[in-house]
Amino acid sequence: MARVVDIHPVDPQPRLVSQVADVLREGGLIAYPTDSGYALGCRCGQRDGTERIRQIRRLDAKHHFTLVCASFAQMGQLVRIDNSAFRAIKAATPGPYTFILPATEEVPRRLAHPKKKTVGVRIPESRTVHAILDELGEPLLSSTLILPGDDGPLTQGWQVDEAVGHAVDLVVDAEDVPAEPTTVVDFSAGYPEVARVGAGDPEPFS
Template identity: 65%
Template sequence: MHPDNPQRRTINQVVELLRGDGLIAYPTDSCYALGCQLGNREGIDRIKSIRHLDDRHHFTLVCQDFAQLGQLVHVDNAVFRLIKAATPGSYTFILPATKEVPRRLLHPKKKTVGVRIPDHTVAQALLAELGEPLLSSTLLLPDEDEPLTHGWEIKDRLDHAVDAVLDSGDCGTEPTTVIDFSGDEPEIVRYGAGDTARFE
Protein backbone atom coordinates (compact mmCIF):
# COMPACT_ATOMS: atom_id res chain seq x y z
CA MET A 1 0.00 0.00 0.00
CA HIS A 2 1.33 3.45 -0.90
CA PRO A 3 2.54 5.15 2.34
CA ASP A 4 1.51 8.70 1.34
CA ASN A 5 -1.41 8.01 -0.95
CA PRO A 6 -3.15 4.81 0.18
CA GLN A 7 -5.43 3.24 -2.42
CA ARG A 8 -9.04 3.89 -1.44
CA ARG A 9 -10.23 0.54 -2.80
CA THR A 10 -7.78 -1.35 -0.59
CA ILE A 11 -8.71 0.75 2.46
CA ASN A 12 -12.39 -0.04 1.80
CA GLN A 13 -11.64 -3.76 1.57
CA VAL A 14 -9.80 -3.69 4.91
CA VAL A 15 -12.64 -1.77 6.57
CA GLU A 16 -15.12 -4.40 5.32
CA LEU A 17 -12.90 -7.04 6.91
CA LEU A 18 -12.90 -5.14 10.20
CA ARG A 19 -16.69 -4.72 10.11
CA GLY A 20 -16.96 -8.47 9.59
CA ASP A 21 -15.09 -9.04 12.89
CA GLY A 22 -11.70 -9.33 11.19
CA LEU A 23 -8.29 -8.77 12.77
CA ILE A 24 -5.60 -6.81 10.94
CA ALA A 25 -1.96 -5.80 11.29
CA TYR A 26 -1.48 -2.16 10.29
CA PRO A 27 1.24 0.53 10.38
CA THR A 28 1.28 3.50 12.77
CA ASP A 29 3.71 6.34 13.41
CA SER A 30 5.55 4.30 16.06
CA CYS A 31 5.36 0.63 14.95
CA TYR A 32 2.96 -1.93 13.52
CA ALA A 33 -0.13 -2.74 15.57
CA LEU A 34 -2.83 -5.39 15.69
CA GLY A 35 -6.32 -3.92 15.37
CA CYS A 36 -10.02 -4.87 15.45
CA GLN A 37 -13.37 -3.21 16.14
CA LEU A 38 -14.24 -2.30 19.75
CA GLY A 39 -17.06 -4.80 20.02
CA ASN A 40 -15.10 -7.68 18.48
CA ARG A 41 -14.67 -10.07 21.43
CA GLU A 42 -13.13 -12.77 19.26
CA GLY A 43 -10.67 -10.22 17.85
CA ILE A 44 -9.58 -9.29 21.37
CA ASP A 45 -9.08 -12.98 22.20
CA ARG A 46 -7.06 -13.45 19.00
CA ILE A 47 -4.76 -10.52 19.91
CA LYS A 48 -4.28 -12.01 23.38
CA SER A 49 -3.48 -15.38 21.84
CA ILE A 50 -0.96 -13.97 19.31
CA ARG A 51 0.84 -11.93 21.97
CA HIS A 52 0.32 -14.35 24.92
CA LEU A 53 -1.37 -11.61 26.96
CA ASP A 54 -3.33 -12.02 30.17
CA ASP A 55 -6.48 -10.18 31.24
CA ARG A 56 -4.45 -7.39 32.85
CA HIS A 57 -3.13 -6.14 29.52
CA HIS A 58 -4.10 -2.60 28.53
CA PHE A 59 -5.41 -2.21 25.01
CA THR A 60 -5.27 1.14 23.24
CA LEU A 61 -8.17 2.83 21.45
CA VAL A 62 -6.69 4.42 18.33
CA CYS A 63 -8.72 7.48 17.25
CA GLN A 64 -8.85 9.49 14.06
CA ASP A 65 -9.11 12.87 15.78
CA PHE A 66 -9.76 14.72 19.01
CA ALA A 67 -13.55 14.64 18.58
CA GLN A 68 -13.48 10.84 18.54
CA LEU A 69 -11.06 10.69 21.47
CA GLY A 70 -13.32 13.01 23.50
CA GLN A 71 -16.21 10.53 23.25
CA LEU A 72 -14.13 7.82 24.94
CA VAL A 73 -12.36 9.62 27.79
CA HIS A 74 -12.93 12.45 30.26
CA VAL A 75 -10.50 15.33 29.61
CA ASP A 76 -10.33 18.47 31.77
CA ASN A 77 -9.16 21.81 30.36
CA ALA A 78 -5.50 21.63 31.44
CA VAL A 79 -5.11 18.08 30.10
CA PHE A 80 -7.03 19.03 26.95
CA ARG A 81 -4.44 21.69 26.08
CA LEU A 82 -1.51 19.32 26.68
CA ILE A 83 -2.98 16.50 24.59
CA LYS A 84 -4.19 18.80 21.81
CA ALA A 85 -0.66 20.20 21.42
CA ALA A 86 0.84 16.68 21.21
CA THR A 87 -1.58 15.12 18.72
CA PRO A 88 -1.49 13.59 16.24
CA GLY A 89 1.73 11.93 17.37
CA SER A 90 3.52 8.97 18.95
CA TYR A 91 1.79 9.17 22.34
CA THR A 92 -0.69 7.02 24.24
CA PHE A 93 -2.67 8.80 26.97
CA ILE A 94 -4.25 6.97 29.91
CA LEU A 95 -7.44 8.75 31.00
CA PRO A 96 -10.71 8.03 32.85
CA ALA A 97 -13.06 6.29 30.40
CA THR A 98 -16.59 7.34 29.49
CA LYS A 99 -19.52 4.92 29.33
CA GLU A 100 -18.85 4.49 25.58
CA VAL A 101 -15.94 2.17 26.39
CA PRO A 102 -16.81 -1.51 26.99
CA ARG A 103 -16.15 -2.45 30.61
CA ARG A 104 -13.84 -5.33 29.72
CA LEU A 105 -11.38 -2.84 28.18
CA LEU A 106 -11.04 -0.74 31.35
CA HIS A 107 -8.37 -0.93 34.02
CA PRO A 108 -10.20 -2.98 36.70
CA LYS A 109 -9.49 -0.57 39.58
CA LYS A 110 -8.97 2.84 37.97
CA LYS A 111 -11.62 2.56 35.19
CA THR A 112 -9.13 4.12 32.76
CA VAL A 113 -8.27 3.36 29.14
CA GLY A 114 -5.39 4.24 26.78
CA VAL A 115 -6.16 6.43 23.75
CA ARG A 116 -4.05 7.80 20.92
CA ILE A 117 -4.22 9.71 17.61
CA PRO A 118 -1.55 8.47 15.18
CA ASP A 119 0.34 10.70 12.77
CA HIS A 120 0.40 8.14 9.94
CA THR A 121 -1.33 8.53 6.56
CA VAL A 122 -2.41 4.88 6.19
CA ALA A 123 -3.69 4.61 9.78
CA GLN A 124 -5.59 7.89 9.35
CA ALA A 125 -7.15 6.75 6.04
CA LEU A 126 -8.25 3.53 7.71
CA LEU A 127 -9.78 5.32 10.71
CA ALA A 128 -11.53 7.88 8.49
CA GLU A 129 -13.20 5.14 6.44
CA LEU A 130 -14.07 3.02 9.49
CA GLY A 131 -15.64 6.00 11.27
CA GLU A 132 -14.82 4.70 14.76
CA PRO A 133 -11.75 3.94 16.89
CA LEU A 134 -9.70 0.79 16.42
CA LEU A 135 -8.96 -1.39 19.41
CA SER A 136 -5.21 -1.94 19.13
CA SER A 137 -2.11 -3.49 20.62
CA THR A 138 1.55 -3.13 19.56
CA LEU A 139 2.65 -5.99 17.32
CA LEU A 140 5.25 -7.36 19.71
CA LEU A 141 5.45 -11.14 19.66
CA PRO A 142 6.10 -13.21 22.80
CA ASP A 143 9.77 -13.54 23.85
CA GLU A 144 10.86 -10.84 21.36
CA ASP A 145 12.33 -7.47 22.35
CA GLU A 146 11.52 -5.57 19.17
CA PRO A 147 8.17 -5.17 17.39
CA LEU A 148 7.94 -6.47 13.81
CA THR A 149 8.52 -3.70 11.26
CA HIS A 150 8.36 -5.33 7.80
CA GLY A 151 4.95 -6.05 6.29
CA TRP A 152 6.28 -9.12 4.42
CA GLU A 153 7.70 -10.58 7.64
CA ILE A 154 4.44 -9.98 9.51
CA LYS A 155 2.54 -11.74 6.71
CA ASP A 156 5.08 -14.56 6.72
CA ARG A 157 4.78 -15.16 10.44
CA LEU A 158 1.16 -14.25 11.14
CA ASP A 159 -0.68 -15.14 7.93
CA HIS A 160 -2.54 -17.91 9.79
CA ALA A 161 -3.50 -15.60 12.67
CA VAL A 162 -4.66 -12.31 11.07
CA ASP A 163 -7.07 -11.57 8.21
CA ALA A 164 -4.98 -8.84 6.53
CA VAL A 165 -1.60 -7.13 6.75
CA LEU A 166 -1.42 -3.53 5.52
CA ASP A 167 2.11 -3.11 4.22
CA SER A 168 3.17 0.47 3.53
CA GLY A 169 6.88 0.00 4.25
CA ASP A 170 8.78 0.27 7.50
CA CYS A 171 7.35 2.41 10.27
CA GLY A 172 9.96 2.22 13.03
CA THR A 173 10.41 -0.02 16.05
CA GLU A 174 9.93 2.42 18.92
CA PRO A 175 6.52 2.17 20.60
CA THR A 176 4.60 5.22 21.77
CA THR A 177 5.40 7.25 24.86
CA VAL A 178 2.70 6.48 27.44
CA ILE A 179 1.47 9.23 29.77
CA ASP A 180 -0.98 8.53 32.60
CA PHE A 181 -3.30 11.47 33.28
CA SER A 182 -5.54 9.62 35.74
CA GLY A 183 -3.79 11.03 38.85
CA ASP A 184 -3.13 14.57 40.07
CA GLU A 185 0.03 14.94 37.98
CA PRO A 186 0.93 13.48 34.56
CA GLU A 187 3.03 10.33 35.00
CA ILE A 188 5.25 9.02 32.20
CA VAL A 189 4.68 5.26 32.28
CA ARG A 190 6.84 4.42 29.25
CA TYR A 191 9.40 6.47 27.36
CA GLY A 192 9.06 5.89 23.62
CA ALA A 193 8.92 7.68 20.27
CA GLY A 194 7.21 10.88 21.51
CA ASP A 195 9.12 13.75 23.14
CA THR A 196 8.28 13.92 26.87
CA ALA A 197 9.53 17.46 27.64
CA ARG A 198 6.06 19.07 27.70
CA PHE A 199 4.77 16.50 30.21
CA GLU A 200 7.62 16.66 32.73
Protein backbone atom coordinates in the same frame (compact mmCIF):
# COMPACT_ATOMS: atom_id res chain seq x y z
CA MET B 1 -2.56 -17.50 5.95
CA ALA B 2 -3.66 -13.88 6.03
CA ARG B 3 -4.43 -11.86 2.97
CA VAL B 4 -1.80 -9.17 2.32
CA VAL B 5 -2.85 -5.74 0.99
CA ASP B 6 -0.16 -3.35 -0.24
CA ILE B 7 -1.30 0.21 0.51
CA HIS B 8 0.67 3.29 -0.55
CA PRO B 9 1.87 5.08 2.61
CA VAL B 10 1.51 8.61 1.20
CA ASP B 11 -1.51 8.25 -1.08
CA PRO B 12 -3.58 5.29 0.21
CA GLN B 13 -5.69 3.71 -2.55
CA PRO B 14 -9.41 4.10 -1.64
CA ARG B 15 -10.33 0.70 -3.13
CA LEU B 16 -7.79 -1.12 -0.95
CA VAL B 17 -8.61 0.94 2.13
CA SER B 18 -12.26 -0.02 1.64
CA GLN B 19 -11.28 -3.70 1.53
CA VAL B 20 -9.46 -3.35 4.86
CA ALA B 21 -12.48 -1.66 6.43
CA ASP B 22 -14.73 -4.44 5.12
CA VAL B 23 -12.58 -7.07 6.86
CA LEU B 24 -12.87 -5.11 10.11
CA ARG B 25 -16.66 -4.71 9.75
CA GLU B 26 -16.95 -8.47 9.27
CA GLY B 27 -15.25 -9.03 12.62
CA GLY B 28 -11.73 -9.59 11.32
CA LEU B 29 -8.38 -8.92 12.97
CA ILE B 30 -5.74 -6.99 11.02
CA ALA B 31 -2.05 -6.20 11.40
CA TYR B 32 -1.35 -2.68 10.18
CA PRO B 33 1.52 -0.14 10.10
CA THR B 34 1.50 2.95 12.32
CA ASP B 35 3.95 5.76 13.02
CA SER B 36 5.43 3.63 15.83
CA GLY B 37 5.65 0.12 14.45
CA TYR B 38 3.05 -2.44 13.41
CA ALA B 39 -0.07 -2.99 15.50
CA LEU B 40 -2.96 -5.42 15.76
CA GLY B 41 -6.43 -3.97 15.32
CA CYS B 42 -10.13 -4.85 15.33
CA ARG B 43 -13.44 -3.10 15.95
CA CYS B 44 -14.02 -2.03 19.55
CA GLY B 45 -17.11 -4.18 19.93
CA GLN B 46 -15.46 -7.30 18.55
CA ARG B 47 -14.95 -9.55 21.58
CA ASP B 48 -13.37 -12.34 19.53
CA GLY B 49 -10.81 -9.92 18.08
CA THR B 50 -9.86 -8.74 21.57
CA GLU B 51 -9.22 -12.30 22.69
CA ARG B 52 -7.19 -13.04 19.57
CA ILE B 53 -4.94 -10.06 20.35
CA ARG B 54 -4.48 -11.30 23.92
CA GLN B 55 -3.49 -14.74 22.63
CA ILE B 56 -1.01 -13.45 20.04
CA ARG B 57 0.70 -11.15 22.53
CA ARG B 58 0.06 -13.30 25.63
CA LEU B 59 -1.49 -10.41 27.51
CA ASP B 60 -3.12 -10.54 30.92
CA ALA B 61 -6.31 -8.80 32.03
CA LYS B 62 -4.40 -5.75 33.30
CA HIS B 63 -3.10 -4.80 29.87
CA HIS B 64 -4.23 -1.40 28.62
CA PHE B 65 -5.67 -1.69 25.14
CA THR B 66 -5.45 1.41 22.96
CA LEU B 67 -8.31 3.05 21.11
CA VAL B 68 -6.86 4.61 17.97
CA CYS B 69 -8.82 7.72 17.05
CA ALA B 70 -9.14 9.85 13.93
CA SER B 71 -9.51 13.15 15.80
CA PHE B 72 -9.32 14.85 19.18
CA ALA B 73 -13.12 15.20 19.17
CA GLN B 74 -13.49 11.44 18.75
CA MET B 75 -11.00 10.85 21.55
CA GLY B 76 -13.06 13.11 23.81
CA GLN B 77 -16.06 10.79 23.45
CA LEU B 78 -14.07 7.84 24.82
CA VAL B 79 -12.14 9.32 27.75
CA ARG B 80 -12.51 12.03 30.35
CA ILE B 81 -9.96 14.83 29.93
CA ASP B 82 -9.73 17.65 32.49
CA ASN B 83 -8.57 21.14 31.55
CA SER B 84 -4.92 20.68 32.55
CA ALA B 85 -4.60 17.43 30.61
CA PHE B 86 -6.50 18.86 27.66
CA ARG B 87 -3.87 21.44 26.75
CA ALA B 88 -0.93 19.06 27.06
CA ILE B 89 -2.58 16.24 25.10
CA LYS B 90 -3.94 18.57 22.42
CA ALA B 91 -0.43 19.94 21.81
CA ALA B 92 1.01 16.43 21.42
CA THR B 93 -1.54 15.06 18.95
CA PRO B 94 -1.36 13.69 16.38
CA GLY B 95 1.90 11.98 17.27
CA PRO B 96 3.65 8.93 18.75
CA TYR B 97 1.99 9.10 22.17
CA THR B 98 -0.52 6.91 23.99
CA PHE B 99 -2.48 8.53 26.83
CA ILE B 100 -4.07 6.55 29.65
CA LEU B 101 -7.24 8.25 30.87
CA PRO B 102 -10.53 7.40 32.64
CA ALA B 103 -12.88 5.69 30.19
CA THR B 104 -16.38 7.03 29.47
CA GLU B 105 -19.48 4.85 29.18
CA GLU B 106 -18.88 4.73 25.44
CA VAL B 107 -16.06 2.24 26.06
CA PRO B 108 -17.07 -1.41 26.62
CA ARG B 109 -16.33 -2.33 30.24
CA ARG B 110 -14.20 -5.33 29.25
CA LEU B 111 -11.75 -3.03 27.42
CA ALA B 112 -11.01 -0.83 30.41
CA HIS B 113 -8.47 -1.65 33.12
CA PRO B 114 -10.37 -3.85 35.63
CA LYS B 115 -9.47 -1.70 38.66
CA LYS B 116 -8.61 1.75 37.34
CA LYS B 117 -11.39 1.85 34.69
CA THR B 118 -8.94 3.49 32.34
CA VAL B 119 -8.07 2.94 28.70
CA GLY B 120 -5.30 4.04 26.35
CA VAL B 121 -6.06 6.45 23.50
CA ARG B 122 -3.96 7.90 20.70
CA ILE B 123 -4.13 9.81 17.42
CA PRO B 124 -1.36 8.67 15.03
CA GLU B 125 0.19 10.66 12.21
CA SER B 126 0.08 7.79 9.69
CA ARG B 127 -1.93 8.56 6.54
CA THR B 128 -2.64 4.88 6.12
CA VAL B 129 -4.21 4.65 9.57
CA HIS B 130 -6.26 7.79 9.09
CA ALA B 131 -7.55 6.50 5.75
CA ILE B 132 -8.67 3.25 7.42
CA LEU B 133 -10.28 5.11 10.34
CA ASP B 134 -12.12 7.50 8.02
CA GLU B 135 -13.46 4.62 5.95
CA LEU B 136 -14.41 2.57 9.02
CA GLY B 137 -16.08 5.54 10.69
CA GLU B 138 -15.14 4.56 14.24
CA PRO B 139 -12.09 4.12 16.50
CA LEU B 140 -9.94 1.02 16.18
CA LEU B 141 -9.14 -1.21 19.15
CA SER B 142 -5.41 -1.71 18.92
CA SER B 143 -2.28 -3.11 20.54
CA THR B 144 1.31 -2.65 19.41
CA LEU B 145 2.56 -5.80 17.69
CA ILE B 146 5.34 -6.73 20.10
CA LEU B 147 5.66 -10.49 20.18
CA PRO B 148 6.47 -12.37 23.41
CA GLY B 149 10.21 -12.15 24.04
CA ASP B 150 10.75 -9.17 21.70
CA ASP B 151 11.76 -5.69 22.89
CA GLY B 152 10.09 -3.70 20.12
CA PRO B 153 7.36 -3.89 17.49
CA LEU B 154 7.71 -5.49 14.07
CA THR B 155 8.40 -2.97 11.31
CA GLN B 156 8.11 -4.71 7.93
CA GLY B 157 5.09 -6.24 6.26
CA TRP B 158 6.83 -9.47 5.25
CA GLN B 159 8.03 -9.98 8.83
CA VAL B 160 4.52 -9.50 10.11
CA ASP B 161 3.09 -11.93 7.57
CA GLU B 162 5.64 -14.58 8.51
CA ALA B 163 5.19 -14.05 12.26
CA VAL B 164 1.41 -13.70 12.64
CA GLY B 165 -0.07 -14.30 9.19
CA HIS B 166 -1.56 -17.54 10.48
CA ALA B 167 -3.29 -15.72 13.36
CA VAL B 168 -4.78 -12.61 11.66
CA ASP B 169 -7.17 -12.14 8.75
CA LEU B 170 -5.32 -9.40 6.87
CA VAL B 171 -1.89 -7.74 6.85
CA VAL B 172 -1.60 -4.17 5.59
CA ASP B 173 1.79 -3.78 3.93
CA ALA B 174 3.36 -0.35 3.46
CA GLU B 175 6.83 1.13 3.62
CA ASP B 176 8.99 0.17 6.60
CA VAL B 177 7.80 1.87 9.76
CA PRO B 178 9.71 3.05 12.87
CA ALA B 179 10.70 0.38 15.36
CA GLU B 180 10.12 2.53 18.42
CA PRO B 181 6.73 2.21 20.18
CA THR B 182 4.78 5.18 21.47
CA THR B 183 5.60 7.09 24.61
CA VAL B 184 2.91 6.23 27.17
CA VAL B 185 1.66 8.98 29.49
CA ASP B 186 -0.63 7.96 32.36
CA PHE B 187 -3.11 10.62 33.56
CA SER B 188 -5.15 8.24 35.72
CA ALA B 189 -3.89 9.78 38.99
CA GLY B 190 -4.84 13.30 37.89
CA TYR B 191 -1.38 14.30 36.74
CA PRO B 192 0.93 13.10 33.94
CA GLU B 193 3.25 10.21 34.67
CA VAL B 194 5.47 8.87 31.89
CA ALA B 195 4.90 5.09 32.01
CA ARG B 196 7.06 4.28 28.99
CA VAL B 197 9.55 6.37 27.03
CA GLY B 198 9.25 5.76 23.31
CA ALA B 199 9.16 7.73 20.10
CA GLY B 200 7.44 10.79 21.58
CA ASP B 201 9.45 13.35 23.54
CA PRO B 202 8.58 12.77 27.23
CA GLU B 203 9.80 16.22 28.33
CA PRO B 204 6.42 18.02 28.06
CA PHE B 205 4.96 15.50 30.53
CA SER B 206 7.89 15.22 32.97
